[in-house]
Amino acid sequence: MPLDIAKFNTAFNRARDRVRSDGAAQVAVEQAELRALVPDDASEHDKKWTAELIDALAAPPEPERQWSELYHEAGRIHVAAYPVEGTVDEQIAALNAARRRIWEIADRAAEDEAPHIRAMTRVLEHVEHLEQELRNPACLTDAGGLVVPRDARRPDRT
Amino acid sequence: MGGSDSIVSPGSATYREFVRLYAVASRIAPTPVDRWSGVLRALHTPPGEPERWGAFDPRSGDISLSAELVLPHLTGPAPGVAGPAQGQALATVLHEATHARMETDAPHEPNAVRTNESLGLIEAFAEYRAVQQFETFAVAAGYPDVYLTTPQYPGWYAAMDDLVRQVSGPVKSRAAFLDEAIRGPGAMHFDQLADSVVKNRLTHDVPAGEKDQRAARAALIPAMAHRLWPSLRARPAESGLMVANEIRQHLDAQVDKIRHYYRGSPGQPYPAEAPNPTAIQLSPDNGLAMSDPKGRTEPAAGVDLRFLSGQAPASGATARRPSLGQGARGSGGPVRRDPHRGTDRDRS
Numbered sequence: 227m228p229l230d231i232a233k234f235n236t237a238f239n240r241a242r243d244r245v246r247s248d249g250a251a252q253v254a255v256e257q258a259e260l261r262a263l264v265p266d267d268a269s270e271h272d273k274k275w276t277a278e279l280i281d282a283l284a285a286p287p288e289p290e291r292q293w294s295e296l297y298h299e300a301g302r303i304h305v306a307a308y309p310v311e312g313t314v315d316e317q318i319a320a321l322n323a324a325r326r327r328i329w330e331i332a333d334r335a336a337e338d339e340a341p342h343i344r345a346m347t348r349v350l351e352h353v354e355h356l357e358q359e360l361r362n363p364a365c366l367t368d369a370g371g372l373v374v375p376r377d378a379r380r381p382d383r384t
Numbered sequence: 385m386g387g388s389d390s391i392v393s394p395g396s397a398t399y400r401e402f403v404r405l406y407a408v409a410s411r412i413a414p415t416p417v418d419r420w421s422g423v424l425r426a427l428h429t430p431p432g433e434p435e436r437w438g439a440f441d442p443r444s445g446d447i448s449l450s451a452e453l454v455l456p457h458l459t460g461p462a463p464g465v466a467g468p469a470q471g472q473a474l475a476t477v478l479h480e481a482t483h484a485r486m487e488t489d490a491p492h493e494p495n496a497v498r499t500n501e502s503l504g505l506i507e508a509f510a511e512y513r514a515v516q517q518f519e520t521f522a523v524a525a526g527y528p529d530v531y532l533t534t535p536q537y538p539g540w541y542a543a544m545d546d547l548v549r550q551v552s553g554p555v556k557s558r559a560a561f562l563d564e565a566i567r568g569p570g571a572m573h574f575d576q577l578a579d580s581v582v583k584n585r586l587t588h589d590v591p592a593g594e595k596d597q598r599a600a601r602a603a604l605i606p607a608m609a610h611r612l613w614p615s616l617r618a619r620p621a622e623s624g625l626m627v628a629n630e631i632r633q634h635l636d637a638q639v640d641k642i643r644h645y646y647r648g649s650p651g652q653p654y655p656a657e658a659p660n661p662t663a664i665q666l667s668p669d670n671g672l673a674m675s676d677p678k679g680r681t682e683p684a685a686g687v688d689l690r691f692l693s694g695q696a697p698a699s700g701a702t703a704r705r706p707s708l709g710q711g712a713r714g715s716g717g718p719v720r721r722d723p724h725r726g727t728d729r730d731r732s
Contacts, residue, residue, distance in 0.1 A: 231411045231524070232411070232412065232413060232414050232563075235412040235517070235520050236560070237559075238520060239516065239517070239558070240559040240560075243558050243559060271526075275523045275524050275526070275528070279519065279520060282519075291533060338467060338468055339468075341468040341472050342533055344453070
């Protein structure tokens, strides 16, 4: 009987959430339940990758990555890239400038960090979309939204 | 921004590897839909401009991936070459596969949310899925050494992750929601989140019948359809958490209302307004109990086109547009949008 990959995947996700996030699981029990989902006659490939995932459940969580100052500098630019105030043209110009500055920082960063810095620009690079959204903000109501002055709201829409 | 693309030859090793990865993404979470045309395009960006990562075009069914950031990393299993760039590339494949393997719209579903807030949530969910299932995807595909760091700065991830944790519980887990949402349609993501709330927090209050369940979900959806969903992709994590916290307050209040209502043994479903009343118009005999007090109607086909293209409703139609409390669009004619609007991989 072949491995039911979707069933295994769901069970693995649930076990992973319990072990790594909720802290309310016994790893060995979770692992045993997952192993029971892999039939004896599963392909060698399926046995191999499922075993890797199951074994990894018991691995201690990796320490939080220590980023360089360049990463955090790019992060600060990202966070400030979307100005609430200003005209639409000014907002678009700010987004463009932020993209370029972040890429410049990525070019100076270490090889293993540069891709993560470039990844920050992903939401800023679709300027053609943001531009259309900015130029056509929805009419806002007071229902369910953030309590901010109306004048400050319009640029919020993207 | 400029940019062009070219078709990746189906005979190339890159194309074959993409097909293999796309199949792996489908195997770990099967869905009833496959909208990919089989055409893979390489996105080229003019010199001096930052690359785009990828896109799925719902009209043509074509998938486009960056010629620099993604396609060169689809090398197939090869120990020792993995790195953060390859992790980002594989996550892009999983993200676009998520879009291609589900319907976006659900015009016949009363609880479909067909607004820009939904388009924002669809993007957020595709990326959430790419992060949540990355480990399984990479290992099953034979790339055990690649890794993906959790996004640290963007608001959408913080909002999505927090919201999924809020609605999940012992009856319907985060993993169960993930499986359900991967199957789509995208316009039903809010309804799927609401279903988690009903199952986990209103288990003993809302009767199991479909009318009651659907009405309760419809009543919960406005609490989650925050008007800032579309803009969260360009907002910091703090904004995402702020949105999630506001949603929590609205959800808690609505859960209390629904609970209070049913404890009075009303004998009929909670009087909620359907997010998509046009579906009720399409099926007048479907027996839905949800009210539509303003009697709003709108031709479904028009809504369909506008939602899928990300366009605003035509001027004059706004008064009849389904409103979820986050506001209707104002005046102004239809807006041209890039057809990729709803499906670009807006990650960071």
